[in-house]
Amino acid sequence: MKIIRNIWLLLTGWLTRLFPSTGPKGVIDTQITMYKRLKAKFPSADENDILNSLIRSRVNAPMSPSAKSEELAHYESLLQSKSKTLEDVIGAIVEYEYILSHGEELHKQLADIGAPSIDVAEEIEKWFVYLREKVKEVEETT
Numbered sequence: 001m002k003i004i005r006n007i008w009l010l011l012t013g014w015l016t017r018l019f020p021s022t023g024p025k026g027v028i029d030t031q032i033t034m035y036k037r038l039k040a041k042f043p044s045a046d047e048n049d050i051l052n053s054l055i056r057s058r059v060n061a062p063m064s065p066s067a068k069s070e071e072l073a074h075y076e077s078l079l080q081s082k083s084k085t086l087e088d089v090i091g092a093i094v095e096y097e098y099i100l101s102h103g104e105e106l107h108k109q110l111a112d113i114g115a116p117s118i119d120v121a122e123e124i125e126k127w128f129v130y131l132r133e134k135v136k137e138v139e140e141t142t
Contacts, residue, residue, distance in 0.1 A: 024094050024127045031058075031090045032134050039142065051089045052079055058093050074100065087135045094127055 031054055038050045055078060058064075059071045074096050078084055 024098050025130055027094055027097060028090055028127070028131050028134055031093060032086075032138060035086060036138065048082055048084070051084055051086065054089050055079055055093070058097075071096065085135075086138065087131060090131055090135070091128060094131070095124070098127075099124065 034054060034057065035050065038045070038053055042050065055075050059068060059075065064071060075092065078089065078092050081088075
C-alpha cells in the first residue's frame with residue numbers, strides 16, 4: 001500500500017509540473033475564466049455579488065478538499081467583506097485548497113517518501129505573482 005501511495009505522489013508531482021493546469025495555476029485560470037463569464041452574463045451585477053458567487057461555487061464543488069462547513073468557516077469573513085477584490089478571492093481559494101487543507105498532510109507524505117521539504121513561502125509567492133499577473137490582464141480588458 002505504501003509503495004502505491006509513493007508512486008501516486010510522484011506521478012501527481014510530475015503531472016503538476018508537466019501540466020500546470022492541474023495545480024494552483026489551473027485553479028487561478030479557472031477562477032479567472034468563471035469571473036469573466038459571470039461578468040459577461042451579468043454585466044450590471046454588483047462586483048461583490050460576482051466575487052461571492054466565485055467563492056460559493058468553489059465551496060459547492062463536488063471535489064472539495066474538506067467539509068463544506070469548514071470551507072464556509074474559512075471564507076466567512078471574505079463573504080461578508082464589501083471591499084474584497086478578485087485577487088483576494090482567488091488568493092483565498094488557492095491558499096485554502098493547496099496550503100491550509102493539505103499542508104500538514106503534504107509535508108508528512110514528502111517525509112514518508114524521503115523527498116525534500118517544500119519551501120511553502122516560496123511556492124506561495126510564485127502562485128501569487130502569477131495571480132497578480134492574471135488579475136492585471138483581466139482589469140486591463142474590462
